[in-house]
Amino acid sequence: MPPPNEQRRASLADAAIALLVESGVHGVTHRAVDHRAGLPAGTASNYFRTREALLVATARRVIEQHRADMAQAARDHDPSAGHGAAADDRTRAIDLITGSLLLSAGRHRTRYLAIFELRLEGLRRPALAAAIDDLSAAMADFTGGHHAEVGLPIPPAAIPPMLVMYGGALFALVTGPAELVTPEAVRPLAVAIVDGGLAAGHDAAAGQSVHPTAAGHATQISG
Numbered sequence: 525m526p527p528p529n530e531q532r533r534a535s536l537a538d539a540a541i542a543l544l545v546e547s548g549v550h551g552v553t554h555r556a557v558d559h560r561a562g563l564p565a566g567t568a569s570n571y572f573r574t575r576e577a578l579l580v581a582t583a584r585r586v587i588e589q590h591r592a593d594m595a596q597a598a599r600d601h602d603p604s605a606g607h608g609a610a611a612d613d614r615t616r617a618i619d620l621i622t623g624s625l626l627l628s629a630g631r632h633r634t635r636y637l638a639i640f641e642l643r644l645e646g647l648r649r650p651a652l653a654a655a656i657d658d659l660s661a662a663m664a665d666f667t668g669g670h671h672a673e674v675g676l677p678i679p680p681a682a683i684p685p686m687l688v689m690y691g692g693a694l695f696a697l698v699t700g701p702a703e704l705v706t707p708e709a710v711r712p713l714a715v716a717i718v719d720g721g722l723a724a725g726h727d728a729a730a731g732q733s734v735h736p737t738a739a740g741h742a743t744q745i746s747g
Contacts, residue, residue: 535561536568537585540578544638549645552578579642580655586639587659591666593627598673614718617676621690621714622707629697629705636698682725689717 539560543551554568557578561567572578597620628636646653664683671678678686693713697705 532563532567533571533581534585535563536571536578537582540582541585541634541638544582544641545634549579549641552582554578576649576651579645579649579652583639583642583652583656583659586635587663589632589635590628591663593632594624594666594670597623598670613676614722616674617671617678617718618711618714620674620676621717622711625690625693625697625710625714626705626707628694629710630702633698633702633705636694640695640698679722679725681728682721685724685728686717686721689720693717 536557539557540552543556543560547556553575554572555565557568558565568578572581642652643656646656664687667687668678668680668683671683693710693716697710697713
């Protein structure tokens with residue numbers, strides 16, 4: 525369990541996530557976050573001196589939660605589940621990304637609506653955009669480690685295009701009707717992400733590289 529001050533910091537960021545979804549970036553003020561979190565007035569400003577620091581902390585909270593979900597998926601991963609002991613790497617990758625999209629666009633939908641709000645706000649706040657880019661780069665490194673942890677030999681050159689496609693699929697899912705987020709709707713997206721990412725990675729390795737900022741601008745959250 526995190527120490528009390530970290531628990532309070534997380535509670536403030538969670539309140540900001542909820543406010544982003546309900547009211548947009550303009551609704552995220554120190555006072556509103558204090559009220560939403562049920563904490564005394566002035567608490568948020570003690571932890572985050574500026575509004576921009578509050579927004580960056582909110583983005584960091586979403587990334588931390590996503591990484592925790594990925595780590596849990598790695599612990600729970602059974603390479604033979606649903607496809608027999610001979611399940612190939614492509615099928616396993618599709619299964620993992622399908623599960624990640626279903627979780628992210630389903631139970632944790634608000635988190636990702638919040639991060640997309642922040643990405644759009646970053647167009648008007650260069651410091652916020654730079655902070656999210658830094659978080660996204662770290663997330664890309666973590667994704668490569670996640671693939672290795674579950675035994676998936678995804679080439680490094682395939683990760684940036686997969687992240688771009690994952691971000692686009694997630695955006696479409698969280699901004700569309702929630703009832704359409706079903707395994708039947710999501711699995712074809714995962715197939716496209718895996719097959720497209722591997723093909724693009726092959727081209728990149730052959731010298732047709734993906735622009736390094738493209739994946740960052742797609743938020744670089746992937747399962």
